[in-house]
Amino acid sequence: MSEPVPAELAAIRARRHPLLVVVGWGWFALLGYFAATPFHAIARHAYGRHPRADSVLFEAGAYDLLELALKSEGALPAAVAAAMALLVLVSLAGHVPLAMAMTQLAFREEGRRRWLPLRTLAARALEVFLRFLGVWVLALLAKGVLVTLGIWLGSVLARNRAEAWGWARAEQAGLVVVALFAIGATAIHVTEDLARAEIITTDARFASAWTRALAVMTARRGAPVLAWAWRALVGGVAVVVVLVLVPMFPVGVAGTLLALLAHQLAVGLRVALRASWLCFALRGARARAPAEVEISPQ
Amino acid sequence: MQAHARARRALFVAAIVGLAAIRGEASPDDRARGTAASSGRGPPDAAEPVTDYTLRARLDVDTHVIRGEGTILFRNRSPRDLPELWLHLYLNGFKNQSSVFLRDPIGGFRGTAPVTEWGYVDVKRLVWKRPDGDVDLSRAIDTHAADPTDETDARVALPSPLVAGAEMTLEMAWEARLPQVVERTGHAGSFHFAGQWFPKLARLEPSGTFAHFTFHHLAEFHADFGSYDVTIDVPKTFVVGATGPRLSERLEGERRVVRHAQSSVHDFAWTAWDRFESREDTVDGVKITFLSPPGYDAAVRREVDAMRFAIPHYRARYGRYPYDVLTVVYPPESAREAGGMEYPTLITTGGHWWGPPGVLDLELVTVHEFGHQYFYGLLASNEAEHPFLDEGLNSWAEARALEAWRGQGSLVRLLGLEVSDHAVQTVGRAHVHDARVGQPARAFALGAQYGGLVYGRTATLLETLRRVYGTPAMDAAMLRYATEQRFRHPTPEDFLRVIAASISPEAAATLRLGLFDHGWVDFAVSDIGSHPLRPAAGVFDRDGKRETVERAPDLPGRFGGSVLVTRRGTLSFPVDVELWSEDGTSTRVAWDGKGEATRIPYEGSARLVSVVVDPDHKILADQDFTNNFAGTRRDRLPRLLERLTHAAEQVLLTAAP
Numbered sequence: 001m002s003e004p005v006p007a008e009l010a011a012i013r014a015r016r017h018p019l020l021v022v023v024g025w026g027w028f029a030l031l032g033y034f035a036a037t038p039f040h041a042i043a044r045h046a047y048g049r050h051p052r053a054d055s056v057l058f059e060a061g062a063y064d065l066l067e068l069a070l071k072s073e074g075a076l077p078a079a080v081a082a083a084m085a086l087l088v089l090v091s092l093a094g095h096v097p098l099a100m101a102m103t104q105l106a107f108r109e110e111g112r113r114r115w116l117p118l119r120t121l122a123a124r125a126l127e128v129f130l131r132f133l134g135v136w137v138l139a140l141l142a143k144g145v146l147v148t149l150g151i152w153l154g155s156v157l158a159r160n161r162a163e164a165w166g167w168a169r170a171e172q173a174g175l176v177v178v179a180l181f182a183i184g185a186t187a188i189h190v191t192e193d194l195a196r197a198e199i200i201t202t203d204a205r206f207a208s209a210w211t212r213a214l215a216v217m218t219a220r221r222g223a224p225v226l227a228w229a230w231r232a233l234v235g236g237v238a239v240v241v242v243l244v245l246v247p248m249f250p251v252g253v254a255g256t257l258l259a260l261l262a263h264q265l266a267v268g269l270r271v272a273l274r275a276s277w278l279c280f281a282l283r284g285a286r287a288r289a290p291a292e293v294e295i296s297p298q
Numbered sequence: 299m300q301a302h303a304r305a306r307r308a309l310f311v312a313a314i315v316g317l318a319a320i321r322g323e324a325s326p327d328d329r330a331r332g333t334a335a336s337s338g339r340g341p342p343d344a345a346e347p348v349t350d351y352t353l354r355a356r357l358d359v360d361t362h363v364i365r366g367e368g369t370i371l372f373r374n375r376s377p378r379d380l381p382e383l384w385l386h387l388y389l390n391g392f393k394n395q396s397s398v399f400l401r402d403p404i405g406g407f408r409g410t411a412p413v414t415e416w417g418y419v420d421v422k423r424l425v426w427k428r429p430d431g432d433v434d435l436s437r438a439i440d441t442h443a444a445d446p447t448d449e450t451d452a453r454v455a456l457p458s459p460l461v462a463g464a465e466m467t468l469e470m471a472w473e474a475r476l477p478q479v480v481e482r483t484g485h486a487g488s489f490h491f492a493g494q495w496f497p498k499l500a501r502l503e504p505s506g507t508f509a510h511f512t513f514h515h516l517a518e519f520h521a522d523f524g525s526y527d528v529t530i531d532v533p534k535t536f537v538v539g540a541t542g543p544r545l546s547e548r549l550e551g552e553r554r555v556v557r558h559a560q561s562s563v564h565d566f567a568w569t570a571w572d573r574f575e576s577r578e579d580t581v582d583g584v585k586i587t588f589l590s591p592p593g594y595d596a597a598v599r600r601e602v603d604a605m606r607f608a609i610p611h612y613r614a615r616y617g618r619y620p621y622d623v624l625t626v627v628y629p630p631e632s633a634r635e636a637g638g639m640e641y642p643t644l645i646t647t648g649g650h651w652w653g654p655p656g657v658l659d660l661e662l663v664t665v666h667e668f669g670h671q672y673f674y675g676l677l678a679s680n681e682a683e684h685p686f687l688d689e690g691l692n693s694w695a696e697a698r699a700l701e702a703w704r705g706q707g708s709l710v711r712l713l714g715l716e717v718s719d720h721a722v723q724t725v726g727r728a729h730v731h732d733a734r735v736g737q738p739a740r741a742f743a744l745g746a747q748y749g750g751l752v753y754g755r756t757a758t759l760l761e762t763l764r765r766v767y768g769t770p771a772m773d774a775a776m777l778r779y780a781t782e783q784r785f786r787h788p789t790p791e792d793f794l795r796v797i798a799a800s801i802s803p804e805a806a807a808t809l810r811l812g813l814f815d816h817g818w819v820d821f822a823v824s825d826i827g828s829h830p831l832r833p834a835a836g837v838f839d840r841d842g843k844r845e846t847v848e849r850a851p852d853l854p855g856r857f858g859g860s861v862l863v864t865r866r867g868t869l870s871f872p873v874d875v876e877l878w879s880e881d882g883t884s885t886r887v888a889w890d891g892k893g894e895a896t897r898i899p900y901e902g903s904a905r906l907v908s909v910v911v912d913p914d915h916k917i918l919a920d921q922d923f924t925n926n927f928a929g930t931r932r933d934r935l936p937r938l939l940e941r942l943t944h945a946a947e948q949v950l951l952t953a954a955p
Contacts, residue, residue, distance in 0.1 A: 031954075032947030033939075040939045049929035051878040051908040054938040060706035061718035063915050067923040070725065083946065090954045098955050136955050163487050166573055167631040168593025168651040239948060247714020256937045263944035270951050 004107040004116050012105055012283045014275035020104055024271040027097060035086050038079035042072045055251050095132040099125035102200045106282045131199050134206050139192035143185040150181020190228045191217055197281035216284055227280050231273040238266040343620040345523035345562040345785035348373050349499050356531040357570055362485045366496055367471040378506025379459035385452045388494035391513035392417035392477040396447035398512040407516060407745025409481025409635060417477030417484060421497050427467040433457055450513035472497055479633045486633035489571040493641060511682045516748045517739035518681035523785055525561035532570045539589045539625045540568035541644050563642035564678050569627050582609045584619060590628035594651045597660055601626055601647060604664040607703045615773060616672045616780035638663050640670030656712030666696040676784045684790055685739045686813060690756025697723055697757055720761050724918050726754025736790060736813040758918045759812040765916035766871050767801050775800035808869055819869035820921040821911045823928040828859030828906035859906040864895040876913040879904035
């Protein structure tokens, strides 16, 4: 088996890994299906025998949709709990497929053009798992503290200036404060991925990964934030577009298929944009990395 | 001397108003006061006055104290001599924790925040102005006559009875301290809302007794019609909004003095704030003043749109709004509890400045509070004893109006989701077995029951009547009730009588059960079966001969079967039953809904696969929609699965690493 070697910078592009994007989309589609299943089961139990099937739940007025929500009062918390458990699980265990994907993006195997062996990817992912987890936990805490602080300061400002400025102006000023802190949280979010890229690319230790990532953010004067932001914006626009468009689709099998297509295109686009962003981070790390860094074949 | 002059003026005004009411037309003075002339057809435009108030109030914005003085001209229109009067001193509900308002542990509705600043009203002077000399009634005021610790319902023993048909003039002075806004009234910073701010006579019933009650957490108000002429004195930087049109405004040094007057109303409220922004609009001849905090322009625009729809809509359905003015007050966030309330010609709304346009909560509260100008203001039923007559009927009218305006998405219209206000109101059925809808406000043990039953359940029962018996009949009934009972303080019996006459005695009986006896209904499909048809086999005696018919094969393309539909509960309505065949066709069968169950036979060219009772959701009062259908197979609900999966995918993509 030949050894994985760092990919050339030009090769670290999402468009060079369409199959990886498809796998990523499949991963989220599968998880989405699992998360939706308890809710769907509740609805199916209550309304599966209605002659108009699920159309009745989408009818104008929402009489049956509200009825379903009310009558599922006991079951819904269980479904929500199951979905939350899945989310936590995915947040923890999801670092393995993420590390595999980043490794696949950043390395190539001598003599093979496309895929590193699954065993190599898995081993690499397990090797960096704890560091990835640490990066995630630290970033989560930092983002949480920052956002909480922003909300608190914003609300204090709004409350204290409400009498002088009026509630609307005071709350708008408070929102500006929250937005500033949210930008800070976004910067941490971006740095988090840069740190992951450092771990994958240079095998950096936990502290070193953060140091390097912060150095990149400082040296490039926040350019990575912009690179992340435009992709997030495009993804957000795609989500809004399908949210607006899909209700216009006809009822029935054709409409459902069209909705499926539109929704999954939006999901696929977001996955592709995420891959594109990770490539950006990996390229940055690669450009600064010592040439000898390689991962060990397993 | 000034007081005598005011009393004389009050007498004069009352005489003119009374004469105008009798003649069915209004004086020029009345026009200035906002009571337009009667058209000669339709509902009356003026009430027979019982109590006329001429008041002057000076607001100290630092201490939040209103110092008031003035006169009440009261007419004993009952057939009995009155040995006493009852005065409502509602602000004493916020005086201490022994008041009925604060001591009853009722949560789940509005006004549940703790009182941080106490409020009260002290009657400083109460004098009966008589030709034979003034009689000081100040010492005759017993604030504990109705309750040993509550001071909101005061008895005033008269030294000699006020004889039937006579009138009396009371001269009074009082001091009212507004609490921090807890429920409806009070102050928040420099914002002041003065509701129930003056000593107010309880309503004199036709029987000669006073409809008086302590101020309860869930209850609202009840009073006689009359005219109010109120002069309000505030710092000159303050903007004032008040019941009735403004007759004058002047600056006196550092003070602003405004005078508002309105006849044919039963309360007077006002607000003063140095931050109000004002906008005016005229709809259907009614001058509307919108008062709002700075930065709420978008919210006010939504209110303007709502009022432009509501005034003509309510005119068509419940008769003309007879006043010349309306003031719509949007309290600041810090005084949100002052929002969502109605007073004659003045309503309060409220909410955030940033409400999403697809969620019509602001439109709902605006239309709802305007609707109270009818179901409270003009009809003036006893809100404490029969809250469903104002809140319930008005909630139905609100949902009906919003549906006429915005269709099925009358509450939410967002990203393809259309939620009807009628649908949301059905949640009140959760409390059907907990309490009676038609009971007094004080009888409800929980605010959630009060809200769910009085607002939601009443509206759902009325909407069910409309859908079952038809819109023309229901609209005719409501128009008749609203116009015939205008200014008459109707009771539940008055309303049920109109329902019986305009719709049917059966409808009225059903409504009575629903309102007063926990009436409920639950249609359900209990059984469904279908099978191929074949000739009957067995031993038959025909024409004197015994004949044995062997089992025959199924008739090709012929299927039989039946469904069993049951009606649980005490209410009955005619209902449609929709039978669905395997080939996708459906037929409808009507059931009068009178029995406890009916078995509906089926015969067709395809197998019967499912059935729906009440497919058009006419019976909104139904306790459970999820048992209204049955089928022989369970659909996979692909559309729902697709939407749910997509939603979960987006959440995971956002939250997962």
